[in-house]
Amino acid sequence: MNPYNAPLAEMRFLLEKVFNAPKTWSEMPAMAESVDMDTAAAILDEADKISRELIHPINRSGDEQGVRHEADKVITPDGYKAVYDQYAEGGWVGLCGDPELGGMGMPKMLGVLVDEMAYSACNAFTLYGSLTAGAALAIHAHGTEEIKQQYLPMLYSGEWSGAMDMTEPQAGSDLRNIRTKAVPNDDGSYNITGSKIFITGGDHDLTENVIHLVLAKLPNTSGISLFLVPKIKVNDDNSLGEANGVTVGSIEHKMGLKGSATCVMNFDDAEGYLIGRPNRGLVCMFTMMNYERLAIGIQGLGTSQAAYQMAADYAKERTQGVAAGGSPTGAAADPIIVHGDVRRMLLTIRTLTEAGRALSVYTGQQLDLAKYADDSDIKAKASRYVGLLTPVSKAFLSDRGLDAAIMAQQVFGGHGYIRETGIEQLVRDTRIAQIYEGTNGIQAIDFLGRKVTGDNVAALNEFVAEQVDNINGYSHVTDSDKAKVLALLENLIQVANHVNDNKLKQPGLINSCAVDFLDAFGYTLYGCFWLAMVDAANDHEDASFTLQKTQLSRFYFDKLLAKADFHLSQVKLGDESIMQMDANLF
Incomplete structure (x- = not known):
């Protein structure tokens, strides 16, 4: 079994040096007295221990055994229940939950790092707690006080779990066609009747109750409402x-x-309770969906980190061939880490993973500001940034997560295709991250169609202007690297304006080029984060840490940043060659 060790130094560096978490927390009354860097470091240390010693050991065995459905019971793999009980007792399910209702009240920019560790350790196990935390968030935002008092303490404690019930056989991404019905009762409850498919954590033996958040239609309405339905x-x-x-x-x-x-x-006539207002269920559900979309992006990030560790360890041990200029030791075979192509793959995974972690922490910071900031202007701006970044976090992190898993598998060669090494499980486990919680194509359409051009590029202009100010303030990065990212940011705005100006004349434009635009934004944003990380690492107490950041950044700017230009060039080419062929010719 491959060991897992969380990149704790990287995580603390991002919190303290890159995004100045202590200042962020000190300026939010809800956080000022509950968390500082010492507290955060202690939580990260404990999360690393739990991920390494409890969660990771059930990863392979859980995959081998799988879930069973016997009679009316769903049984999780051996060891899941015992690990879940310890995980829940430690308060990890309610880490970022309301402390007045039993949560720990920790900031999201810390929570994303804990989530990453758990996903690195075991994708499948971590989903149970993630769905519960998302359901609690929706209930907290939209439920009545009575419902919150009754259900949230049990969800935060992990004694009960949560599930999100949206999809039906005939209604996947387009939920207007759902058929599940909700009939009102005299006592204020509703009878819910219908079927849902693809429900993660819909039933299991980890908790004594499962709290379903179910989308259904009221009689004589076309609108969709949200209902809490306990098992x-x-x-x-x-x-x-x-x-x-x-x-x-x-x-x-x-x-x-x-x-x-x-x-x-x-x-089947299940008793349910309305969450939020009638016919406004999608608005309420999207509180949970947006949480889950970030969480699934972090699933991809966790996979990237785990894949990198496995592949880097293997590359330093596996001998095959000799270095291009001859073996430095005179050995008959060198570790494959000496080969340029292996280094290319490892460096690609690592540079994307470290920038991806920065994206997750930054998005978490914006979520914290949107929720807890005292200043209304800061709160509103953070909310705009959360809207902009959520589809990017989900799609770009999970796309790059699959890329990382496949590249890591390639490092293993033939051994990567057999089950014993464990890397093929990462490929299989992370493939779904591009599909569920809204496919990545839909995330891209949401990003370009709603978040970028929906307000005529206002939010993107605001965000880019802030990045430009940040970049101009860095004093420990090269002028040429600054210039590359600044040029890309300018080009990004120009292309966004072009799409905005032509979206009505070319109705297929956004749908056709959205993925390329999101990827261009992602690679450009990672350039911004690499500048930030190199600048912040300049005076790091560990000289080798500074050197690593400088050399990793060099690889990113030399080899990967140009992908942003390529994707922008594809957007500029428009939709003609995509849309011209008649459907009958496919």
Whole structure:
């Protein structure tokens, strides 16, 4: 079994030196007294220990055994229940939850790092807690005070878990066609009837109750509403009552994530409670969806880190061939780390992973500011940035996560294709991250169509202007690297304006070029983060840390940043060659 060790020095560096988390926290009354760098470091250390010693050991065995559906029970792999109990007892499910209702009240920019460790250790196991945290967030934002008091403490404690029930066989990305019905009762509750598919954590044996957030339609309406539907009814004293008409039709047999229960859920006059206003269910559900989209991006990031560690360790041990200029030791075979192509793959994975971690922490910081900042202007700006960055975090991090897993598998050569090395499981487990919680193509369309051109490029202009100011303030990076990123930011705005000016005349334009635009933004933003990291590492107490950042940055600017120009060139070419062929010719 390959060991996992969290990159704690990198994580602390980002929090303290790059994004100045202590200052951010000190200026938010809700955080000022609850967290500082000492607290954050202690949490990271403990999360590393739990991920390494508890979660990672069940990764391979859980994949081998998988989830079972027997009679009316869904049974997780051996060891999952014991590990989950310890994980929940430690307060990790409610790490960022409301402390007045049993959560730990930690900031999201710390929470994303804890999430990354858990995903690096075991993708499948981590999903259970992630869905619960997302459900709690939606309930906290939109539920009545009574519902919050009754359900949130049990969700934060991990005694109950949460699930998100949206998709139906005929309604995937387009939810207007859902058929699940909600009939009102005299006591204010609703009877929910229908079926949902692809429900992650829909049922399992880790908790005594599963709290479903279900999209359904009220009678005589086309709008969609959101309902809280417990698997087992909850009495007024929070004890569990009778079964609630919530059953599992089957479990999906998947390419990966075999330890995660993906269920077909049936609701037969199940008792439910309205969350938010009638016909506004998608607005409420998107509170959870946006959380999950960031979490799934971090799934890709966690996979990248795990893949890098496995491949780098293997490359330093596996001997094959000799260095291009002859073996430096005179050996008959050198470790494959001496070969340029292996180094290219490892450096690509590492530079994308470290910049991706910066993206996750920065997005977490904006979420914290949007929620806790005292200044209304700061709060509003952070909310705009969260809207801009959420689809990018989900799509770019998960796309690069799969790329990383495949490149790492390539480093292993033939050994990467067999199960014993463990790298093929990472490829299988992370493939879904590009698909669920809204496919990455849809994320890109949301990004370009709504977040960039929806306000006539106002939010993007604001964001880019701030990045330009940051870059001009760096004093420990090369002028040429600054110039490259500044030129890309200018080009990004020009291309965004071109799309905005032509979106009505060319109705297929946004849909056709959205992925290229998102990727261009992602590679450019990573350039911004590499400048920030190199500048912040200039006076690091560890000289080797500074050297690594400088050399990694050199690789990114020499070999990867140019991908942004390529993707922008594709956007400029428009949609004609994509849309011209008649559908019958495909």
